[in-house]
Amino acid sequence: MQSTAPSAATSAASGPDFASSYRSHTCGELRAGDAGSQARLAGWVHRRRDHGQLIFLDLRDRYGITQVVIDEGDSPEAHAAATRVRNEFVVAVVGTVARRLPGTENPRLPTGEIEVQAGSITILNESKTPPFYVNEPDAPIDEALRLKYRYLDIRREPLASRLLLRSRLVHAIREVHHAHGFVEIETPNLIKATPEGARDFIVPSRLQPGEVYALPQSPQQLKQLLMVAGVDRYFQIARCFRDEDLRGDRQPEFTQLDLEMSFVDQDAVMDFVETMIVEVSRTTVPDRPIQDVPFPRLSYEEAMTRYGSDKPDLRFGMELVDLGPALRGDDGTPASGFRVFDETLAFGGVVKAIVAPGLAGSSRRETDELVELAVRFGARGLVHMAVEADGGVRTPIAKFLGEGGAERLAAAAGAVAGDLVLVVADRPKVAHDVLGRLRAELGTRLGLADENALAYCWVYGFPMYEWDEDLGRWHATHNPFSGVLPEDEPLLVTASGDPARPSPDDPAGRARAMQYDVVLNGWELGGGSVRIWRRDLLERSLALQGHSFEGMREKFGAMLEAFDYGAPPHGGIALGIDRWAALFSNQTNIREVMAFPKTQSGSDLMLEAPSRPEPEQLAELGLRFVGPKSETAG
RNA sequence: GGACCCGUGGUGUAGCGGCCCAACAUGCCAGCCUGUCACGCUGGAGAUCGCCGGUUCGAAUCCGGUCGGGUCCGCCA
Numbered sequence: 001m002q003s004t005a006p007s008a009a010t011s012a013a014s015g016p017d018f019a020s021s022y023r024s025h026t027c028g029e030l031r032a033g034d035a036g037s038q039a040r041l042a043g044w045v046h047r048r049r050d051h052g053q054l055i056f057l058d059l060r061d062r063y064g065i066t067q068v069v070i071d072e073g074d075s076p077e078a079h080a081a082a083t084r085v086r087n088e089f090v091v092a093v094v095g096t097v098a099r100r101l102p103g104t105e106n107p108r109l110p111t112g113e114i115e116v117q118a119g120s121i122t123i124l125n126e127s128k129t130p131p132f133y134v135n136e137p138d139a140p141i142d143e144a145l146r147l148k149y150r151y152l153d154i155r156r157e158p159l160a161s162r163l164l165l166r167s168r169l170v171h172a173i174r175e176v177h178h179a180h181g182f183v184e185i186e187t188p189n190l191i192k193a194t195p196e197g198a199r200d201f202i203v204p205s206r207l208q209p210g211e212v213y214a215l216p217q218s219p220q221q222l223k224q225l226l227m228v229a230g231v232d233r234y235f236q237i238a239r240c241f242r243d244e245d246l247r248g249d250r251q252p253e254f255t256q257l258d259l260e261m262s263f264v265d266q267d268a269v270m271d272f273v274e275t276m277i278v279e280v281s282r283t284t285v286p287d288r289p290i291q292d293v294p295f296p297r298l299s300y301e302e303a304m305t306r307y308g309s310d311k312p313d314l315r316f317g318m319e320l321v322d323l324g325p326a327l328r329g330d331d332g333t334p335a336s337g338f339r340v341f342d343e344t345l346a347f348g349g350v351v352k353a354i355v356a357p358g359l360a361g362s363s364r365r366e367t368d369e370l371v372e373l374a375v376r377f378g379a380r381g382l383v384h385m386a387v388e389a390d391g392g393v394r395t396p397i398a399k400f401l402g403e404g405g406a407e408r409l410a411a412a413a414g415a416v417a418g419d420l421v422l423v424v425a426d427r428p429k430v431a432h433d434v435l436g437r438l439r440a441e442l443g444t445r446l447g448l449a450d451e452n453a454l455a456y457c458w459v460y461g462f463p464m465y466e467w468d469e470d471l472g473r474w475h476a477t478h479n480p481f482s483g484v485l486p487e488d489e490p491l492l493v494t495a496s497g498d499p500a501r502p503s504p505d506d507p508a509g510r511a512r513a514m515q516y517d518v519v520l521n522g523w524e525l526g527g528g529s530v531r532i533w534r535r536d537l538l539e540r541s542l543a544l545q546g547h548s549f550e551g552m553r554e555k556f557g558a559m560l561e562a563f564d565y566g567a568p569p570h571g572g573i574a575l576g577i578d579r580w581a582a583l584f585s586n587q588t589n590i591r592e593v594m595a596f597p598k599t600q601s602g603s604d605l606m607l608e609a610p611s612r613p614e615p616e617q618l619a620e621l622g623l624r625f626v627g628p629k630s631e632t633a634g
Numbered sequence: 635g636g637a638c639c640c641g642u643g644g645u646g647u648a649g650c651g652g653c654c655c656a657a658c659a660u661g662c663c664a665g666c667c668u669g670u671c672a673c674g675c676u677g678g679a680g681a682u683c684g685c686c687g688g689u690u691c692g693a694a695u696c697c698g699g700u701c702g703g704g705u706c707c708g709c710c711a
Contacts, residue, residue: 047671054668067671087661104669112671129662132645136672139660140646144703198710218711244710245635376637376707478711517711527711574711600704 022092022124028064032113034097039116041066042092042124044155045085046135055082057121059093060135062160067106067115068093074117081121088127088134088155094120143591147605150596162593165284166581170237172283173257173577176276182233182259187222189215189239194555197479198242201252209622215241218574220479221559223260224531227570228562235259237577246600248589249523249579253598257526257580260572266514266530269571270297270458273518273528281454285584291315291455299461300512308352308436310462313522314455316448320435323351323423326412336409338400340381344425351425353413354435356442359420360386360394367420373441374424379434383423387415440522449521451586457519464488464511465544467504473546474502474509480545481538481559482529483514483571492540499543508544518575520583528573535563 019025022042030039046060053072058065072079085091095118106112130152133139137157146153153159174184193200193214200214216222218240226234238258246252261269274295281290296314303310306319324345329335334342341351362370367384374382385395385406393406401409413421422438424431443449464484465474476482484492491511494502502508514530532538538560542552552560581593591597598604618624 047673049670049673050667051670051673052667054670056670056673058671065671069669071668073668101669104671106671109671129644133661136660142641142645142703144641145645147703242710245708247710248705250710378707524711576711599702601702603702605703 026063027059027061027066028110030066030097030111030114030116032099035099035114037097038094039097040092040094041068041116043090044127044134045087045089045091047087048082048085050083053079055079057082057085057091057093057118059091059116064111065109066111067100067109068095068118068121069115070118070121075119078118078121081123082118085121085123086127086129088130089123090125090127092122092124093118144599144605147591147597147599150606154595159592162581162585162587163595165585166577166593169280169284169581169584170577172280173235173237173276175283176279177235177259180233180272180276182235183231185226185231185234185236187216187219187236187238189241191216191222194221198244201241201243204621204623206621217242218256219258220481220574221556223258223572224481224559224567224570225562227260227262228565228567230262230568232262233260234572238574246598246602248591249582251578251590251594251597252602254590255577257575257577258572259574260570262568262570264530264569264571266460266516266571269528269530269573270460270516273573273575274456274458277456277518281584285454288452288454288584291453292457295518296457298457298459300459300463301461303459304432304436308354308432308434308439309522310459310517311519311522311524312436312457312459313440313443313449314457314519315450315453315521316443318354318356318439318443318448320432320439321353321355321413323353323409323412326409327351336400337402337405338397340383341425349426350428350431351423352431352435353421353423354439354442355413355415356420356422357446357448358418359442359446360388360418362386362420370422370438374422374434374438377434377437378430379424379426381425382434383425385410385413385415385421385423387417387419387421389417391417443522453521454583455521456525458516459519460516461485461512462515462517463509464492464513464541465508467509471546472502474506474544476513476541476545478513478515478527478529480542480547481531483532484537484541485512485514488512489537492537492544494544499540502544502546514571516573518573520580523579523583524576525579525583526573526575528571530569530571533563533567533569535560535567538563 022040024040027041027043041059043059043061046058046065049056055070057068057070059068070078070082093116095116097114098117100113100115131149132141132145132152134152134155154163177184190203190213193202193212194217198217200217203213203215205211205213219236219238223234223236236258238256239253240256241253243252244250261272278290278293281288291314298312300310303312306312308320327334327336327341327345334345336342344351370384371382383395383397385393387393387410391407393410395406398406410421415421422435424434426434462477464476464482466477468475488511491507494506494508496503515527516529517527518525532541539552542556547555578590578593582588582590585593587593596604596606603609
């Protein structure tokens with residue numbers, strides 16, 4: 001690896017424990033103190049510098065790079081081999097470690113004080129010219145090419161060091177959990193479909209034709225059953241599968257740290273998880289400061305009101321400001337003069353703003369782009385107000401606001417000279433969401449966030465249910481087994497009294513869940529809950545979500561049955577390992593911390609998966625293709 | 635399901651209606667070179683511009699479709 005990433009090999013020893021006939025040392029190991037000794041090295045040819053009678057080879061393995069010198073006068077055979085060698089050939093070198101001549105040391109390599117004077121060079125394997133530069137870590141390469149030749153991409157320093165970081169992360173996670181009495185248990189990947197949440201991946205059964213397994217979206221039900229089983233503290237580094245459209249932070253298969261604890265309340269889970277996260281962070285990325293310990297705990301309401309997001313990036317301020325008070329007259333009625341604002345307020349909406357520092361000088365084109373962005377985020381419009389150096393305010397709605405009205409409004413938003421105030425008037429949900437997204441976008445564009453900081457926080461007190469307009473019923477905002485805050489238990493009813501006849505005005509809409517998300521730098525790292533562990537409450541909750549009793553038996557039979565045999569109070573959480581590793585390595589895309597990720601259309605460009613099944617495979621499963629894609633039908 | 639961006643020697647880019655059977659860098663091949671470390675010098679090979687169709691006297695360049703990759707909305711916790 002390159003000298004720029006000394007941390008890459010820190011978790012393993014600097015060399016292999018077991019020398020072999022191929023090598024006595026790794027390519028990152030030899031130092032000035034080894035001068036005079038014999039060494040056997042093996043690795044890939046990183047670069048060759050041919051000076052005629054003298055040839056230099058940079059030999060690379062995961063641990064580093066060591067310079068090998070071949071002098072034709074010392075060993076004609078080695079020189080002949082070195083002449084034939086090309087980049088990425090695999091070679092074994094036997095030679096003498098020697099201090100470099102004064103003035104020829106390379107301070108950029110940890111091994112730069114020495115070189116190996118080759119007595120013999122063996123070509124273990126040749127290599128075609130690689131499709132991209134393996135030896136230049138900064139060279140830009142089309143990602144599709146990197147994915148097709150992933151094994152060459154992993155040879156390169158950047159991806160290799162990220163995978164090592166991820167390995168250290170997972171190692172730290174295991175250590176902390178074992179230290180706190182957690183039991184690591186594997187759960188099956190061939191399970192039963194779950195009705196809620198994402199689309200399942202389906203695996204047809206050969207032994208039971210016509211029936212299918214589903215791949216787990218998470219080990220949710222299984223870990224709850226482990227609590228009923230008395231495991232008390234469980235964790236797993238679990239692979240999960242969801243058949244939904246991909247994003248930079250979403251792959252069809254991904255890895256979760258899944259954990260569950262018995263006899264806990266919400267604070268107990270949050271306290272352990274917070275301790276665990278701090279320990280893991282300090283071990284894995286010791287150079288990165290954690291912004292606040294203990295983590296700030298924001299209620300959902302507070303997060304939405306102040307940041308317009310349930311996953312706020314707390315590395316910078318730019319909080320949402322309520323302009324309502326400034327827009328009302330002395331008698332409390334909306335009287336700004338701008339009809340959109342006044343009517344929004346009169347009909348129960350809000351007028352809120354964020355202040356973008358330094359953007360007052362934005363051109364028409366730039367402000368238009370912000371308006372367009374707001375509309376794409378769901379706003380009907382966006383008002384901008386630029387505070388100029390002399391304190392005057394430039395805004396398209398100046399004429400409606402009256403003399404000094406724009407200035408008073410900008411002041412109410414807390415803007416100073418040079419700032420651009422962005423105002424959205426809408427239903428609270430929409431206004432918060434739009435401003436929250438604008439805040440995140442502008443925070444990135446303006447570089448407001450400290451790249452090095454780790455700003456963890458908790459968001460809790462989510463609503464239990466959201467009204468589903470399309471289906472005309474309630475559905476769980478997280479998972480259907482989340483518990484309800486004890487004081488909100490009476491709210492788990494419909495106004496009609498019949499759970500089969502829900503309406504958006506039901507008391508259930510006000511019930512808050514014992515649910516909590518961990519947020520890191522504006523990314524949802526994970527979420528969990530204290531579960532409904534009493535059967536009566538579980539049935540009430542599921543009924544509110546439109547599950548009939550018969551349907552419940554069908555879908556959740558094992559859990560319902562288990563809950564008749566003494567389920568302890570329990571709760572847990574799941575954290576996205578891919579996202580965590582990506583954030584730790586300052587990547588915005590989880591593909592950059594996965595060895596073999598898939599493209600946005602779900603393809604593995606290296607293996608060329610998915611692919612057509614053999615007709616015999618289909619026949620064995622009793623399947624055939626139908627519809628427009630059926631060419632192998634029959 | 636939808637919007638937008640990208641696709642030119644091995645790689646990364648330039649060219650965006652005739653000056654282009656395509657330029658630059660790097661890589662590759664050959665030769666020379668005993669202290670380099672992105673070694674250097676000399677010479678050479680290598681792309682019909684993702685694919686299909688259209689517009690035009692003329693297309694890498696314009697239009698339509700399609701395939702592949704990416705970002706985003708929906709979806710997803």
